[in-house]
Amino acid sequence: MSTAQHLQLVTDTAVQETSVSMDDFGVWFGDSCIISGVTAKLPARGVSVLVGPSGAGKSTLLRAINRISDDTAGLAIKGSLSFQTEDIYAGCCDVTELRARIGMVFQKPCVFPRSIAQNVLFGLRGVKLTQAQKRDIVESALRSAALWDDVHARLGERADTLSLGQQQRLCIARALALKPDMLLMDEPTASVDPVSARTIEALMRDLGKTIPVLTVTHNLAQAKRVADYVMFLCDGQLVEAGAKDHMFSKSALEKTQTYLCEEFCDC
Amino acid sequence: MFSRATNEHIFAAATRIALFISVSILAFLLGAIILRGIQAISLDFLFTPSRSFGSSGGIAYQILGSLLIVLTAGIIAAPIALGASVYRSEYMKSQRARRVFDLMLYGLNGVPSIIFGLFGLILFVNIFGTGLSWFVGAIILATMMLPTATLATVNAMRGIDKSYRENAFALGLTREQTALRIIIPQSLHGLVTGVLIGLARAIGETAPIMFIATAFSGATVPASLHEPVATLPTHILALAQQAADPAALKNAWGASFTLIALVALFSLAAFFARARLTAYSRR
Amino acid sequence: MSLAAIDFTRVAAPKGRLMRGYFSASAFICASIVGLIILTLIGQTGPVLSGHFSSLWGTVWNPNTDQYGIIPMLYGSIIVMLVAMAIALPLGVLTAIYIAETRSAKMRGIMKSALEVLAGIPSIVYGLIGVAYISVWVAKGLDLQTGRLILTAGLILAVMILPTILTLTEDAISNVPEIYRENARALGLYRHEVIKDVVLPHAKRDILAAALLALGRALGETMAVMLVIGSLDRLPSPIFNLLSSGQTITSKLGREIGESAFGSAHFSALVLMGLILVLITLALTAAAQWLIHRAPREANHV
Numbered sequence: 022m023s024t025a026q027h028l029q030l031v032t033d034t035a036v037q038e039t040s041v042s043m044d045d046f047g048v049w050f051g052d053s054c055i056i057s058g059v060t061a062k063l064p065a066r067g068v069s070v071l072v073g074p075s076g077a078g079k080s081t082l083l084r085a086i087n088r089i090s091d092d093t094a095g096l097a098i099k100g101s102l103s104f105q106t107e108d109i110y111a112g113c114c115d116v117t118e119l120r121a122r123i124g125m126v127f128q129k130p131c132v133f134p135r136s137i138a139q140n141v142l143f144g145l146r147g148v149k150l151t152q153a154q155k156r157d158i159v160e161s162a163l164r165s166a167a168l169w170d171d172v173h174a175r176l177g178e179r180a181d182t183l184s185l186g187q188q189q190r191l192c193i194a195r196a197l198a199l200k201p202d203m204l205l206m207d208e209p210t211a212s213v214d215p216v217s218a219r220t221i222e223a224l225m226r227d228l229g230k231t232i233p234v235l236t237v238t239h240n241l242a243q244a245k246r247v248a249d250y251v252m253f254l255c256d257g258q259l260v261e262a263g264a265k266d267h268m269f270s271k272s273a274l275e276k277t278q279t280y281l282c283e284e285f286c287d288c
Numbered sequence: 289m290f291s292r293a294t295n296e297h298i299f300a301a302a303t304r305i306a307l308f309i310s311v312s313i314l315a316f317l318l319g320a321i322i323l324r325g326i327q328a329i330s331l332d333f334l335f336t337p338s339r340s341f342g343s344s345g346g347i348a349y350q351i352l353g354s355l356l357i358v359l360t361a362g363i364i365a366a367p368i369a370l371g372a373s374v375y376r377s378e379y380m381k382s383q384r385a386r387r388v389f390d391l392m393l394y395g396l397n398g399v400p401s402i403i404f405g406l407f408g409l410i411l412f413v414n415i416f417g418t419g420l421s422w423f424v425g426a427i428i429l430a431t432m433m434l435p436t437a438t439l440a441t442v443n444a445m446r447g448i449d450k451s452y453r454e455n456a457f458a459l460g461l462t463r464e465q466t467a468l469r470i471i472i473p474q475s476l477h478g479l480v481t482g483v484l485i486g487l488a489r490a491i492g493e494t495a496p497i498m499f500i501a502t503a504f505s506g507a508t509v510p511a512s513l514h515e516p517v518a519t520l521p522t523h524i525l526a527l528a529q530q531a532a533d534p535a536a537l538k539n540a541w542g543a544s545f546t547l548i549a550l551v552a553l554f555s556l557a558a559f560f561a562r563a564r565l566t567a568y569s570r571r
Numbered sequence: 572m573s574l575a576a577i578d579f580t581r582v583a584a585p586k587g588r589l590m591r592g593y594f595s596a597s598a599f600i601c602a603s604i605v606g607l608i609i610l611t612l613i614g615q616t617g618p619v620l621s622g623h624f625s626s627l628w629g630t631v632w633n634p635n636t637d638q639y640g641i642i643p644m645l646y647g648s649i650i651v652m653l654v655a656m657a658i659a660l661p662l663g664v665l666t667a668i669y670i671a672e673t674r675s676a677k678m679r680g681i682m683k684s685a686l687e688v689l690a691g692i693p694s695i696v697y698g699l700i701g702v703a704y705i706s707v708w709v710a711k712g713l714d715l716q717t718g719r720l721i722l723t724a725g726l727i728l729a730v731m732i733l734p735t736i737l738t739l740t741e742d743a744i745s746n747v748p749e750i751y752r753e754n755a756r757a758l759g760l761y762r763h764e765v766i767k768d769v770v771l772p773h774a775k776r777d778i779l780a781a782a783l784l785a786l787g788r789a790l791g792e793t794m795a796v797m798l799v800i801g802s803l804d805r806l807p808s809p810i811f812n813l814l815s816s817g818q819t820i821t822s823k824l825g826r827e828i829g830e831s832a833f834g835s836a837h838f839s840a841l842v843l844m845g846l847i848l849v850l851i852t853l854a855l856t857a858a859a860q861w862l863i864h865r866a867p868r869e870a871n872h873v
Contacts, residue, residue, distance in 0.1 A: 087757060127757070406612065488691060492692075495793040495794055528698055
């Protein structure tokens with residue numbers, strides 16, 4: 022066990038509350054270990070970025086936080102992971118409700134073959150809403166996703182007529198419509214055009230002001246642009262985590278230095 | 289109506305119950321056929337002729353008749369299926385023509401089996417005046433097998449890499465030579481598999497042959513093309529209609545078991561043919 | 572040896588034209604049989620259409636008095652098919668959902684091979700099972716004189732088309748891309764909501780095609796129905812009484828073709844029913860094919 026695994030993110034004085042805290046957290050697929058011994062705390066506000074080479078387990082870690090990985094047969098969890106104060110892998114946690122509280126945006130935009138408005142409202146279940154309330158929710162979600170100006174005139178059109186970048190923002194709006202307590206993003210800009218990617222980055226910064234945003238990226242330049250905090254994952258282990266400035270310029274660890282500055286990793 | 293979580297439980301229960309019912313039906317069918325069949329079957333039963341309208345004796349001639357009629361059908365269907373699939377994949381260039389051709393085959397596949405019996409009765413037995421004839425039965429079963437055999441062969445031909453054709457043409461081979469040297473040898477596994485699957489289905493068919501090719505009792509080995517034979521499915525039909533007689537019913541189960549064993553034999557042969565010949569043609 | 576001694580001149584192969592003839596003749600045979608069947612049937616419908624046209628649309632079938640009402644048989648075919656579908660469709664779709672959504676490759680494999688075995692059982696054997704078990708159970712369970720009823724025929728048909736519906740529906744559901752399920756789940760949808768609002772809408776066209784194919788099978792099935800339906804050429808009374816004996820087009824053909832004289836009005840009326848049956852099943856096949864091969868959905872993601 023390297024000492025780095027027990028580094029905590031709470032080095033910055035601004036971070037007092039935590040959203041997600043992991044304690045010796047690990048994920049196994051059958052006999053092979055994908056993530057092990059991750060101990061970290063994520064702040065209650067701001068954009069945290071998970072970086073690391075491919076295969077490091079970034080997506081796996083992200084997908085464990087809203088338990089979307091439950092449906093992958095053969096995955097097993099070790100250690101504990103708490104969201105706010107609740108241990109989400111304890112028996113009493115309602116997975117469906119957890120997922121409604123933690124929004125998630127995937128790498129590939131995936132809209133349902135329905136209207137734009139229906140897509141936004143898709144996750145709102147079990148709540149009685151008037152038409153006016155629905156309209157308000159659609160508008161505010163689309164506004165927060167910087168999509169309202171593009172689509173307000175054609176909310177009834179099918180969502181798959183939108184461009185990919187717009188579809189991805191619709192996916193963000195869909196998640197925001199549920200008023201989530203946190204937003205997970207799995208390389209949200211990887212399959213959209215550069216202009217849309219910039220819009221989405223700006224969006225992340227905005228959203229980070231009110232809720233914690235955790236995003237996975239391959240793109241270190243993007244990490245530098247959007248991050249408040251950076252977690253560096255390599256080969257299933259957390260190498261180091263800390264505020265962006267610390268990580269990009271003052272890290273004492275050679276591994277962090279090499280990866281974040283030269284984008285090279287030999288682990 | 290209910291809360292979302294309750295609906296979730298109701299739904300989960302409904303799918304479980306459905307699975308349970310489906311599995312029970314499956315188990316019951318297989319259990320009944322195997323248990324009742326094994327009680328009725330013996331070497332003696334398989335190799336002696338039937339007596340007193342099937343309620344005693346065995347099913348020797350029925351097995352023979354069934355095999356004769358379907359194997360002949362296979363021999364008739366195979367070359368037609370092969371030729372048609374070569375034409376479909378090597379000569380038809382327009383997508384539209386292919387769609388129409390496929391639709392005709394799917395249509396043929398969907399024609400109810402009793403209609404084939406009616407068709408054979410009108411065209412062969414009456415208009416051509418053949419009378420009851422096992423060979424007419426084989427022709428009719430062959431037409432029923434055509435869609436399965438042809439579509440399987442077409443599929444195999446579709447899998448052949450375009451570069452084979454291009455190289456053959458570049459060497460100056462004609463379309464016919466290419467078909468003969470390249471396309472047919474490489475798609476033979478499709479034909480064999482398709483014909484075997486067709487045989488597995490054809491041997492269980494009753495309705496197409498019951499008016500045109502079979503006799504319920506007394507038929508033995510046919511001496512000419514114009515004689516009826518006894519077959520397993522029509523024998524089971526005759527016995528099922530005397531189901532009140534336990535001896536007849538017992539023999540019906542024995543014949544059913546034998547019939548299903550033959551179906552399984554052809555299906556297994558198709559399975560192995562696919563595995564073996566696919567590997568061979570890829571070499 | 573010198574290459575100069577070899578004559579490289581190509582001889583036009585007469586075999587080529589022969590082969591070509593063989594290929595096209597085979598294709599012609601394959602494509603024209605359906606038409607030939609229909610023409611053959613049409614050719615025999617003359618006697619009843621010219622002589623007894625008005626009696627065709629009645630409810631009485633009695634060849635001795637030259638009454639050939641086909642309504643009871645048409646009704647029988649449809650009602651038996653409806654009973655079968657009402658049982659097999661929900662059962663098949665729910666079971667398919669369980670198998671597909673459990674995502675266990677092992678279970679899928681076992682179920683698929685079991686279904687192939689079931690689909691391979693000849694219909695006459697289903698008939699035997701109907702005679703030996705199902706009709707007996709129905710008679711005992713409902714305390715009736717006979718178990719050879721419309722209901723029994725519907726039950727046995729339901730069992731026969733279950734594999735078709737189950738296999739095709741399971742394929743359709745498994746083919747829905749996982750990404751849709753994942754997105755829906757990430758929004759906090761319960762499993763049943765994911766299936767109802769995402770999976771089934773996506774697979775509905777293929778499920779509909781499966782249902783149409785199963786319908787075609789149910790309408791065309793002869794042997795099993797013939798053995799258990801009781802062969803009564805009358806409309807049930809009251810009309811939706813499933814506990815009455817009945818007759819379908821196929822069971823009628825199976826029972827009476829052998830007894831009617833070729834060329835008679837009786838034979839001709841039977842052929843007419845056969846023709847109606849073929850046209851219905853062809854329409855169903857065409858509709859199913861159209862559903863399956865319709866232009867693929869517009870690409871809505873990369």
